Amino acid sequence: MGSIIEDEMFSSSVIKDLHALDFDYVPNELPHRTEQLKKLAQMFKPVVIDIAQNAFIRGPVGTGKTAMTKHFCQSLVQIARKQGKIIEYIHINCRKRSTSAMVLLGVLNHFDSRFPDRGFSVQEMLQVLRTHLQRKEAQLLLVLDEVDALLKKDGSNLIYDLTRFNDETMKTTTPVSVIMISQKDVFTDLEAAALSTFKRSNVVVLEKYTRDELYDIVRQRVSLAFHANTVLAESVDLIADIASEFGDARFSIELLWKAGMYADEKHAKQVVPEHVRAAKAETFTIVTETKLKNLGKHQLLTLLSIAKRLQKEGSAYANTGEVEKTYAITCEEYTEEARAHTMFWNYLKEIEQAGFIKVKPSGKGQVGSSQLISLPDIPAEVLRGKLEELLT
Ligand SMILES: Nc1ncnc2c1ncn2[C@@H]1O[C@H](COP(=O)(O)OP(=O)(O)OP(=O)(O)O)[C@@H](O)[C@H]1O
Ligand SMILES: [Mg+2]
Numbered sequence: 001m002g003s004i005i006e007d008e009m010f011s012s013s014v015i016k017d018l019h020a021l022d023f024d025y026v027p028n029e030l031p032h033r034t035e036q037l038k039k040l041a042q043m044f045k046p047v048v049i050d051i052a053q054n055a056f057i058r059g060p061v062g063t064g065k066t067a068m069t070k071h072f073c074q075s076l077v078q079i080a081r082k083q084g085k086i087i088e089y090i091h092i093n094c095r096k097r098s099t100s101a102m103v104l105l106g107v108l109n110h111f112d113s114r115f116p117d118r119g120f121s122v123q124e125m126l127q128v129l130r131t132h133l134q135r136k137e138a139q140l141l142l143v144l145d146e147v148d149a150l151l152k153k154d155g156s157n158l159i160y161d162l163t164r165f166n167d168e169t170m171k172t173t174t175p176v177s178v179i180m181i182s183q184k185d186v187f188t189d190l191e192a193a194a195l196s197t198f199k200r201s202n203v204v205v206l207e208k209y210t211r212d213e214l215y216d217i218v219r220q221r222v223s224l225a226f227h228a229n230t231v232l233a234e235s236v237d238l239i240a241d242i243a244s245e246f247g248d249a250r251f252s253i254e255l256l257w258k259a260g261m262y263a264d265e266k267h268a269k270q271v272v273p274e275h276v277r278a279a280k281a282e283t284f285t286i287v288t289e290t291k292l293k294n295l296g297k298h299q300l301l302t303l304l305s306i307a308k309r310l311q312k313e314g315s316a317y318a319n320t321g322e323v324e325k326t327y328a329i330t331c332e333e334y335t336e337e338a339r340a341h342t343m344f345w346n347y348l349k350e351i352e353q354a355g356f357i358k359v360k361p362s363g364k365g366q367v368g369s370s371q372l373i374s375l376p377d378i379p380a381e382v383l384r385g386k387l388e389e390l391l392t
Helices: 002-010 034-043 045-049 065-082 100-111 122-136 148-154 157-172 192-196 211-225 233-244 249-265 273-283 289-293 297-313 320-333 341-353 380-391
Strands: 054-058 086-093 138-145 176-182 203-205 317-319 358-361 371-374
Touching: 034 045, 034 065, 034 203, 045 065, 054 065, 065 086, 065 138, 065 176, 086 100, 086 122, 100 122, 100 138, 100 148, 100 157, 122 138, 122 157, 148 157, 157 176, 157 192, 211 233, 211 249, 233 249, 233 273, 249 273, 273 297, 273 380, 289 380, 297 317, 297 320, 297 341, 297 380, 317 320, 320 341, 320 371, 341 358
Parallel strands: 054 176, 054 203, 086 138, 138 176
Antiparallel strands: 317 371, 358 371
């Protein structure tokens, strides 16, 4: 038994650096966030001459808010250091620390890991912070990530207190800059006092990633985390297709990671589209069975033909022409009369509307009706099994 486990643990892997697939890993380059980083750099120019700045970063899930901010702040610290200035950068997740006291405790632990976690009021902790900054002659760059959790639980007093720091300590070269991050607009949640100290124009909005942007992000992650030539380009294509529905980079990286694990499990040398489909199926457990029962017989036969083709070729896409041929054969197997071309196309449309397949133009300059079908939700093998069960 022991040796089976040992064999499995030391069996070769397509993944060369698992760490690069962690959710909190920040790559050195962030594709498609250059403009936003430039905008931040413009906003924070004053910081290198010791004037505090504030900013708010907003965007939907997985659009790179946290990654981009970390990347920016780390760079800013380096740049300031070259100018002989010390910036203490602290990144607090307010979902985990959702009161002013807990945030401040996190901040103070950065300076002194033994700072007691009870017994000090917020005002006292602010005073301790001030002392630390003055002693170090440092600026503070504080990121309040998922700040809506703090605002909801504790209001905006802390933001006000921190930004007010600057008026009082202006001459001591210890300005405090605050970057707030949230999925939703939080300006409406700030009380007037806090709002008055916050520059409303300092906002960076991140949009959902497009399909092609996700493609680049996944490709970068492939080169960081996988051995050379272990991930087929078609697999990257398929991941980008699937994740484009949400525009969420985290989801695309999760799919890549799971597909890699799946390939390893199967002792495959490469991550192929079938592994990606398996990864998605695992992610989306709300599966298909009930939806399949709502399809008619010929829709099921059409879907089965698609599953067969994808399984056989092991590729990301099946060509509609090929699928139609397979459909004719499948109908024969089930002693059904194959329906005419236009009906077949209707079936395809219905299956697509039901969310089983994605259809896109073949894009190879082919004129006419040929299109590419992909099966984003479920491995062809699994789908085929379910369909054959239903059809007998
Ligand atoms: N432009 C990018 N290039 C490379 N990786 C990216 C990019 N944008 C996001 N990522 C990666 O995607 C994942 C999610 O990004 P991040 O955590 O920054 O999202 P977020 O906007 O903070 O989401 P949430 O609202 O859920 O906190 C991370 O692993 C991050 O490294
Ligand atoms: Mg985040």
